[in-house]
Amino acid sequence: MNLDILLVGVLAIFGIGLYGLLITRNLIKVVVALQILVKAALLALVAAGEASNQLNLSQSIAMTVIVADTVVAVIGLALAVQVKRVLGTFDTTLLSKLRG
Amino acid sequence: MLDALLIAGTVVCAIRAIRARHLLSAALWLAGVSALTALMLYKLGAEQVAVVELSVGAGLVTVLFVFAISIAGDDGLAEREFIPNWFTVGLVGLFLLILGIMLLPLDEMDGAGSKTAMAEMLWENRTLDVLLQTVLIFSGVLCLLGLLTDSHAPAKHNIPHEANELEIEPMDERPEEMMA
Numbered sequence: 021m022n023l024d025i026l027l028v029g030v031l032a033i034f035g036i037g038l039y040g041l042l043i044t045r046n047l048i049k050v051v052v053a054l055q056i057l058v059k060a061a062l063l064a065l066v067a068a069g070e071a072s073n074q075l076n077l078s079q080s081i082a083m084t085v086i087v088a089d090t091v092v093a094v095i096g097l098a099l100a101v102q103v104k105r106v107l108g109t110f111d112t113t114l115l116s117k118l119r120g
Numbered sequence: 121m122l123d124a125l126l127i128a129g130t131v132v133c134a135i136r137a138i139r140a141r142h143l144l145s146a147a148l149w150l151a152g153v154s155a156l157t158a159l160m161l162y163k164l165g166a167e168q169v170a171v172v173e174l175s176v177g178a179g180l181v182t183v184l185f186v187f188a189i190s191i192a193g194d195d196g197l198a199e200r201e202f203i204p205n206w207f208t209v210g211l212v213g214l215f216l217l218i219l220g221i222m223l224l225p226l227d228e229m230d231g232a233g234s235k236t237a238m239a240e241m242l243w244e245n246r247t248l249d250v251l252l253q254t255v256l257i258f259s260g261v262l263c264l265l266g267l268l269t270d271s272h273a274p275a276k277h278n279i280p281h282e283a284n285e286l287e288i289e290p291m292d293e294r295p296e297e298m299m300a
Contacts, residue, residue, distance in 0.1 A: 021123050021163050025123060027224060032127075035216045036131065039208060039209070042203065042211070043208055048147075052146050052147070052150050055153075056150070059134075059153055062157065063161070066164050067164065070164050075164075076236055076238040078166070083172060086173060086177065087256055093185075094264050097184055097187075104192035104193070110195060
């Protein structure tokens, strides 16, 4: 696989995730955007391992990234469900009600 | 050609996941991103990670998304701009430009090259990582159980109302023989 083309794609995916994180105010969409960001980081990590001829090292680190990413998604979704139960919406702007 | 198709498909799925009106559609497009990412990882030679990504990223996380959306419902929140759209696009573009200048072209790095097998790498060289992952998984499960508990549910050990109506004499006023 051509790593330069892959890296351009990784940059595009990362940009889409970052854009989604900046524009959205829906809590579930925030988790979706975070997931997309992490997918780009994962691909870049494995591509770097391939380029430096240390694929097994990069795979073991990528495994840690996947686990951490899944736990972040689980906690984010559970928080979103609780926010929906309490406030009745996923709107992050209403979370300012949590002040004192 | 196949590589370019895979990358283009992933980018399209990511755009659709961000721009989808319904949360369920966004979750399904995200599953597409995960599946195509797993394919690219496989083509890069990272077979183990590709399998884990396919089963966890495209499987478990999608199920969790659908579960959360089915519990909480899809309120179809319309997108509203926190900051102007042109500013967001410009900011992301500038960031990607700087990142691209730093990264591209990706020359062959001067890595020593390791022949250590992945299982050995994971279980012997990176034992602390494995321990951390285990702790992370357990803490994630505990957080999930704590957060998904319905906080408005009545407590199981409430004192029944009838008990308030019982006439219980204070301890000081009871006869001494009863106390004995």
